[in-house]
Amino acid sequence: MDEFTYTNIFETKGIEYIIVIAFLLLIIVFWYLINRPIKVKESINSAIGYLNDKILRIPRGIFYSKNHTWTYLEPEGYAKTGIDDLLVHLTGPVKIKQTLNPGDKINVGDKIAEIYQDEKMLEITSTLSGEVAFINEQLISQPELLNRDPYNKGWFIKIKPNNWIEETKEYILADSAPKWFQNEIERFKDFIAFSLKKNNPSSSEVVLQEGGELIDFPLAGLSTDIWNDFQKSYLKQ
Amino acid sequence: MSNTKTIPADRAGQSIWSFLKYELKPKAKIFTPFNIISAPIVLLGIVIIVIRFAKGIGSVTNLTQEVPWGLWIGFDVVTGVAFAGGAYVITFMVYILNLKEYKSIVRITVLNGFLAYVFYAGALLLDLGKPWNVINPIIGNNFGVSSVLFLVAWHFLLYMLAQLVEFSPAIAEWIGAKRAHKILSGMTLGAVILGITLSTLHQSGLGALYLMAKEKIHPLWYTEFIPVLFFVSSIFAGLSMVIFEGSISQRVFSDQVSEKNHKQHNKILHNLAKICAVTMFAYFFLQILTFVHGKHWNHLNSPMGYWYLTEMIGFVLLPMILYFYSFRKHNITLIKIASVVTMIGIILNRLNITVIGFRWDAATHYVPSWMEIVVTLTVLFVEIWIFRWVVRRLPVLRESPAWAKNNH
Secondary structure: OOOOOOOOOOOOOOHHHHHHHHHHHHHHHHHHHHHHHOOOHHHHHHHOOOOOOOOOOOOOOEEHHHHHHHEEEEOOOEEEEOOOOHHHHHHHEEEEEEOOOOOEEEOOOOEEEEEOOOEEEEEEEEOEEEEEEEEOHHHOOOOOOHOOOOOOOOOOOEEOOOOOOHHOOEEEOOOOOHHHHHHHHHHHHHHHHHHHHOOOOOOOOOOOOOOEEEOOOOOOOHHHHHHHHHHHHHHOO | OOOOOOOOOOOOOOOHHHHHHHHOOOOOOOOHHHHHHHHHHHHHHHHHHHHHHHHOHOOOOOOOOOOOOOHHHHHHHHHHHHOOHHHHHHHHHHHHHOHHHHHHHHHHHHHHHHHHHHHHHHHHHOOOOOHHHHHHHHHOOOOOOHHHHHHHHHHHHHHHHHHEEEEEEEEHHOOOOOOHHHHHHHHHHHHHHHHHHHHHHHHHHHHHHHHHHHHOOOOOOOOOOHHHHHHHHHHHHHHHHHHHHHHHHHHOOOOOOOHHHHHHHHHHHHHHHHHHHHHHHHHHHHHHHHHHOOOHHHHHHOHHHHHHHHHHHHHHHHHHHHHHHHHHOHHHHHHHHHHHHHHHHHHHHHHHHHOOOOOOOOOOOOOOOHHHHHHHHHHHHHHHHHHHHHHHHOOOOOOOOHHHHHOO
């Protein structure tokens, strides 16, 4: 019988070969695990810029109005007013023109500001009556505040309201707000399908199929006609 | 800082001199917390540098004949260059693989890489006994062709030039030089290919410098594969720097970033996290392999061994898992945390080879003097100042002027 010979596996580098083989096997597992489809749909949507109700900022305790402005009564008695996150997401980056000055009197339906994107413009109207106390001048030089922080730094004006209780009865609040925004997105899809067809009959632009997703800032690339339409039929319902 | 006015993208008919004079003026608040902290340190650092050149390197550092390279080489040069690795990875992805979604971060990454090389490689001069001799490898006086330093010197020089060419279209857009812009944009691809070749070689070349110190480096860190480990780790070190620096830039220079790029940034971070996770996975195995190959298990049960395990588990394996997890969960905050842990790990790794594990067995250990630390911070802060100066003026983060967009 042959003599037993002991081979030191370390000297033969056997362990190193085993490690290399283990690495090659494990990288397959690792690659599979890291590339499995991710189920968190809304976070992908927010990352790639689909517009849906999951990415909208809808803080509680703020009064949302049907013309897509919001208001909030500060402890000092001023009603802070601005435009809601859905409108910000629909238009994309805009420039702001403040049309009022502190001391001006306003009524429900009066224009409080204009928002611009190139030559396209939307009028923002008031849902409160009262006296303008402050306007946010920072917003003129830094319109991006609107996209970053529509409910704090992105406020438009502060009003000393005349008839707060009566005029805020119609507002949407707290629990009902997310549902309302969801409906408003659906309403926008209907609006845009209709308006695109009306303004560009022969257009081959994106047609929203049933269940289709809106990209973020859908109005940004669209024409003045559609913006005017949006003002007339979507904002003034 | 956010109330800064952005400058017009075109110099609007001004003469070049009045334009440059205007541009030299500060554009933002001078007394920011960062400036208030950094300015005295930089002033002190400059004084120490003057003393260093007047009285010699021994007057300000704790370096000895035994430990001739300390913090300035170990941190400024070796670690700084690893962090600058993001530039070659991102330019490779954008210009060679044509992954256009990363285009919005190319300029800031190249600028960051370029400045890192200028400053950190420039910090080499502080270490040279006769700094004016730095020109020798370039002009051919006593070519030390068999020296790794010869290779590193040429690579640094050529790579800085390549990065300058890659960045130069932004300079042309800034001063409104339309013809130059066209020519320089045409040179970009060539510069990128040269840059990637040089980078891959000298990232490992820096590691090769330490191959000659076999007897001085702790056996757990010394391996003949240091060059390979340096190269592989430079990929995720550079990308972690891109994630970290990009997240800060998006905040500090928010007035420069278009809404579209701002939105896309999270997607970019998410994808970079995946690349980091995969490269760190490979790197971790390479480390295991070199450890087994070195057969130094007996060292594991010692203070240096615990320190080695801390680096491998806490700063390679853990951030890799963090990257993996945050990529899967789409957690951008966690990606940023992973990038910071990875960067600490890279600093530890480079310092373990160049400072901590270097002459670990000497009777007296090298500990950098406070003056060495101040000078290191000076180099870092001045680089950040210049970085900020450039980003505020050149189209680095903001969109190029309309005339430049059709030239690509």
